[in-house]
Amino acid sequence: MSQPIFSLQGMVLLITGGGSGIGRATAKAMAASGAKVALTELPGRGRLAEEVVAEIAQGGGEALALSMDVRDTLTIDNVVDQVIEHFGRLDVLVNNAGTQILKPALELEEHEFDEVMAVNLKGAFMCAQAAGRFMVEEGRGCIINVASQHGVVGNKLRAAYCASKGGLVNLTRALAVEWAKYGIRVNAVSPTFVSNESNQQIFDSLEFQEDLQRNLPLGRGAHPEEIAVGIVYLASASANMVTGHNLIIDGGWTAR
Numbered sequence: 001m002s003q004p005i006f007s008l009q010g011m012v013l014l015i016t017g018g019g020s021g022i023g024r025a026t027a028k029a030m031a032a033s034g035a036k037v038a039l040t041e042l043p044g045r046g047r048l049a050e051e052v053v054a055e056i057a058q059g060g061g062e063a064l065a066l067s068m069d070v071r072d073t074l075t076i077d078n079v080v081d082q083v084i085e086h087f088g089r090l091d092v093l094v095n096n097a098g099t100q101i102l103k104p105a106l107e108l109e110e111h112e113f114d115e116v117m118a119v120n121l122k123g124a125f126m127c128a129q130a131a132g133r134f135m136v137e138e139g140r141g142c143i144i145n146v147a148s149q150h151g152v153v154g155n156k157l158r159a160a161y162c163a164s165k166g167g168l169v170n171l172t173r174a175l176a177v178e179w180a181k182y183g184i185r186v187n188a189v190s191p192t193f194v195s196n197e198s199n200q201q202i203f204d205s206l207e208f209q210e211d212l213q214r215n216l217p218l219g220r221g222a223h224p225e226e227i228a229v230g231i232v233y234l235a236s237a238s239a240n241m242v243t244g245h246n247l248i249i250d251g252g253w254t255a256r
Contacts, residue, residue, distance in 0.1 A: 006229075006236040009034030012087040013235070014080070016040045016070055016127060017097035019048025021196035022146060025224035026094060026231050027052050031061035033232050035092070038083040040068040070097045070123025080130045089138070092235045093131040095124040095168075096146045105159040113160045120164035125171060128186070132179060141184040144234050145172050146227075149192050149250040165190075169246050176244030185243040187234045192250035193221040217252030 013030045017023040018039025027039045037056060041049040049065035056063040064086055068079045084090050099119045101112045128143050135141025150158055151165030169188050176186040193212065195203045202208050203221060213219045230247050233239055248254055 006232050006238055007034055008092075008232065008235055011035045011091040011235070012038070012083065012089050013092040013094065014038045014040070014083050014090060014131065015094040015096050016068065016123075017042075018052060019045055022191065022194060022224045022227045023094075023096040024048075024052050025228040026096065027063065028056060028059075029225065029228040029232050030092075030235070031056040031059065031063060033236070035061075035235075036087050037061065037063040038066060038087065039063065040066045040079060040097070042069050043067050070127060071118045073123075073126045076126050076130045080127075080134065084134060090131060090134055091140070092142045092144065093127060094144045094146065094231060094235075095127050097123060098146065098148075100158065100161040102157045104157060108159060116160035116164050117167075120161070121167045121171065124168055128171075128175060132175070132184065135184050136179070136182045139183045141182075142235050143175065143184065143186045144231055145169075145186070145188040146231075147172070147188045147190045147246065149190050149248065149253045151188075151190055152246070152248065152254050172246065173244045180243060185234075185239070187239070187242060187244070188246040189227060189230050189234065190246055190248045190250065191222055191227045192216060192253045194224055194227060195221050196224055215253065215256065216250075217255065220251065222249060222251065 013035045015023055015027055018027045019041040027037045031037050039049050053063040053065045066079050068075055145168050147168045148165040150162045151169040154162050172186050172188040227249055230249050
């Protein structure tokens with residue numbers, strides 16, 4: 001067997017929520033590894049996706065920005081069709097779009113619980129189903145779900161988030177078992193707390209940093225690029241024997 005490499009040359013990737021954080025880092029890492037990248041962002045956040053497309057183009061890559069809300073299931077098939085029409089194929093789906101509502105469980109309202117489930121679990125399933133239909137016909141494909149350490153262990157103020165990400169981890173396993181016969185690999189990545197543009201204020205707080213140092217063995221949160229490299233690995237031929245796996249990138253949080 002030749003030396004494993006993480007090349008994605010000639011592959012086409014679709015990533016949801018690709019305009020910031022883990023999504024942005026993953027889109028750029030995939031492009032740097034040779035993939036053509038389609039990334040989606042919410043209506044009203046298209047500028048973020050276009051910025052990523054421009055950065056990828058500056059590096060000599062090819063990318064496409066699309067508008068999509070994973071709660072709007074009617075648009076998902078259309079987005080998948082656009083990717084296939086533009087690039088001629090679809091090899092990898094990364095379900096990255098996500099949300100959370102930090103609230104005591106006794107105060108969490110039904111519509112808030114439904115909102116988190118609609119994005120983190122139902123939206124991911126509907127995207128996987130739409131991409132899966134094409135991948136089944138092709139007899140190949142790779143789906144990577146961005147879950148969370150909170151899909152493995154619990155934490156306060158995150159009842160809906162923990163439930164949705166725990167569901168996503170087990171959905172990963174179920175799809176991996178069901179779709180293996182079609183040549184489709186399905187895996188998950190479960191990050192710890194990741195610093196990005198939207199939560200920098202939280203990361204800068206002394207209380208949060210002290211909490212990380214107490215409870216996270218490596219003593220710090222992750223950078224988006226540290227999660228992206230795990231996603232690149234799972235998408236590459238080096239992971240051809242990996243399916244139904246949850247790659248936990250958490251600095252030791254779940255090992256306590």
